[in-house]
Amino acid sequence: MTKRSPLSDPQLYVVVFIGGAIGTCVRYLLGLAIPATAGGFHFGTLSANLLACFVYAGLSAYLAQADWIRPRKRELVNRGAGMGVCGGLSTMSTLALEGFTGILGGQAGQALLYLLVSVVLGLLVAFAGVRCADRLATGHRAERTAAAGNPGDSGSDSSDSSNPVSSAEQEARQ
Incomplete structure (x- = not known):
């Protein structure tokens, strides 16, 4: 069976477009609600980027494990909420x-600190998003197994809590 190209799927364009519009509106509203400080930290942008990092990483990790969700639905949710909303939000x-403007404005130290904090916190909240998603997926899988009358899952579970590397991290390494 040949796999269809996502570029020839108009439904994907629609969900990304709608998601992007939503994410962009949320980012704009965060920028209005959380003004930049005099010290060069743009907390609206930082908040939007951190929220997008957490949600997109978590969503991707959850959907990668959610074999109980139809593949087409996973694809649409990943593209619409992940690529669209989170892409528009971040x-x-x-x-x-903002970093470049700070450097040109004579606040190089503050601008570089802002950029460094943004990247480091972005990585940390993305990691937290993956860990939360792994816990949710593991719980959901256990509920479904119990509901099906199988108290133990005999299959290999890459999100086992004794394994310090999550399944999403394992996929990223491959």
Whole structure:
């Protein structure tokens, strides 16, 4: 069976477009609600980027394990909520512009600190999102197994809590 190209799927364009519009509106509203400080920290942009990192990493990790959700539905949710909403919410270009403007404005130390904090916190919250998603997926899998009358899952479970590497992290390494 040949796999169809996502570029020829108009439904994917629609969910990404709608998700992107939603994410962009949320980012704009966060920018209005959380103004930048005089010290060069743009907390609206930082909040939007961190939220997007957490949600997208968590969503991707959860959907990668959610074999109980139909593949087409997983694809649409991943593209619409992940790529669309989180992509519209996060903004590398604004982060770069704010850092560059700070450097040109004579606040190089503060601007570089802002950029460093943004990247480090982004990685940390993405990791937290993956860990939360792993716990949710493991719980969901256990509920489904118990409901099916199988108290133990005899299959290999890569999200086992004794394994320090999550299944999403394992996939990222491959």
